[in-house]
Amino acid sequence: MIMERFRAASHAEKWQLDYLFDLSFQAWLVHIGVVTAVMALLVYVWPGEVWPFVWYAAMCAFSGGLAALAWYYTHRRPADEGEAHPYGLAHTGLTTLVGITWGLGAFGAATGDFHHLLVYSLALGGTALGAVSSQHVLPRSCFVSLWTSVPLLGLAHIFHDPGFFGATIFGMIMLYAGVLSILTVRMLRFMRTNVDLTRSLDAKLAEITEMAAELEEARHEAVEANLSKSRFLAHASHDLRQPIHAIGLFTACLRDLDLETEARQHVRSIDDAARSVSRLLGSLLDISRLDVGGVEPQPERFALEEFLRGIIRQNADAARDGGGTIEMETRDIWVNTDPALFSTMIQNIVSNALKYAPGSNVRIVVRREGGRAVLEISDDGPGIAEQDLRHIFDEFYRAEGGDAPKPDGLGLGLAIVRRLAGLLGLEVEIASAAGRGTTLRISGLPLSEPGAATVPRAHRQHPLTGLRVCVVDDDAEVLAATATLLKRWGCEVAEFTGLPEAACGCDAIVSDFDLGGDLGGLDVIARLREMEGWEVPAAILTGRSEPETLKRLAGSGIPLLRKPAHPAELRALLTGFALGDEALEDETAAS
Structure with missing residues (x-):
């Protein structure tokens, strides 16, 4: 059990050696300075003696070796604990030699007066305290340094005064060594606790960083999924709105026919169902655009x-x-x-x-x-x-x-x-x-502030009668439904699935936005106006809901009807064209 504890205390982890050698280089340079000052005192007190020079040479050699060891370690920085272990052993060996040299020098100082030995004792005691400060992270080196130098210093006092006084000083010096040893253990425990806490924090930080990365990835996936959903809804909305729009136009045509009561009720039910689907689709598209910030x-x-x-x-x-x-x-x-x-x-x-x-x-x-x-x-x-x-x-x-x-x-x-x-x-x-x-x-x-007041125009009983409307839509069903409805309102209709080859003498243009070719609805309206030679009133019908498309349409200045457009909206818009951009309330209410 004792040997196991000794091995555990002697074992040094890499972080201990890293900390030790990061501080050692400067510490041993300071140690050489202290040794030089003590050597000056020894030479002054014992002029002509050889031993102070031998002591000083040994101290400088061992201290210089430790400083070089620290420099080499910090510049080579071993990759793992196995590579760092020899450096730790070398450090312990050299500090042992330093401790013994300090202790033996005390016997030389003891041959002089007590105050000379006292000065030497103060220098050695301060060095021992410095060793605890710089070497506590490697306790074996610290203990070897303390228990080779301080006990010899105590024995040197007994050598100087074998009586009660010398023995008392010896006891005080040994007590000092014990206090320094306890301080070493406590400082090492503090360092271990600090290192364990740092490792725990690093592990938690790594865990949090990993979780944050996972959350960011999940957020990115969620945003992409949301964008994909919105893109799908935006692109699918045109195809979804087309048949609903056609249903609304056909039911409007059917309502104008002389149908039996039961048939009228069926038409009304179909129209109500189409409106319900239209409202549901519109709500889904609106909330989707709001989710992705596509509304400005x-x-x-x-x-x-x-x-x-x-x-x-x-x-x-x-x-x-x-x-x-x-x-x-x-x-x-x-x-x-x-x-x-x-x-x-x-x-x-x-x-x-x-x-x-x-x-x-x-x-x-x-x-x-x-x-x-x-x-x-x-x-x-x-x-x-x-x-x-x-x-x-x-x-x-x-x-x-x-x-x-x-x-x-x-x-x-x-x-x-x-x-x-x-x-x-x-x-x-x-x-x-x-x-x-x-x-x-x-x-x-x-x-x-209020704008300019509008001037009412003359009332027409049937403003759409005889209105020549050019209808452009690449969907045959929608084109037929729109034309049928306009004809029942009294309009003269020219039907096209794309750009007409020549002017058709129209009074108004109703075009789908997506025409399935190189030219879109805005392009067709522009070309038709060139053919007709004047700014023919026009309207765009579309099921698209992307912000870019809506922005482009808004910038064109051409009125927009969202599919599925209610027949009353289309009738009110065409009535406005027929009356010079002002629809009468009677006409729109009647629709």
């Missing part, structure tokens, strides 16, 4: 009253079908925000009110408040229970408790409203209680 607000100044009247017209049929109404109370207020994003917010709120509170009166109120515009949309429906109100803005959350209606949907409408409000710098609040209706409040709308 483009603020514009516009009249809020006219803007809201357009939304009311779009939802008038749905309100009437549900047995309710939509009313508005507003003033001549102009605001500065992104009309498309703001329209999506209001449309989602109004749609929710019409779905979850059928038969109720939806009321839109606008007023100024603190230098900003505030908009409130309220209904007198069944309201929202308190437990649902806390989650009403969460994605995919639907309040389905109690007797409230359970319409189709994904629970994304109000989540999109909250996200868009954040983008536009607006605040959205909701107030509701079961049986007391619901009110959504949008505040923070920036006010703007």
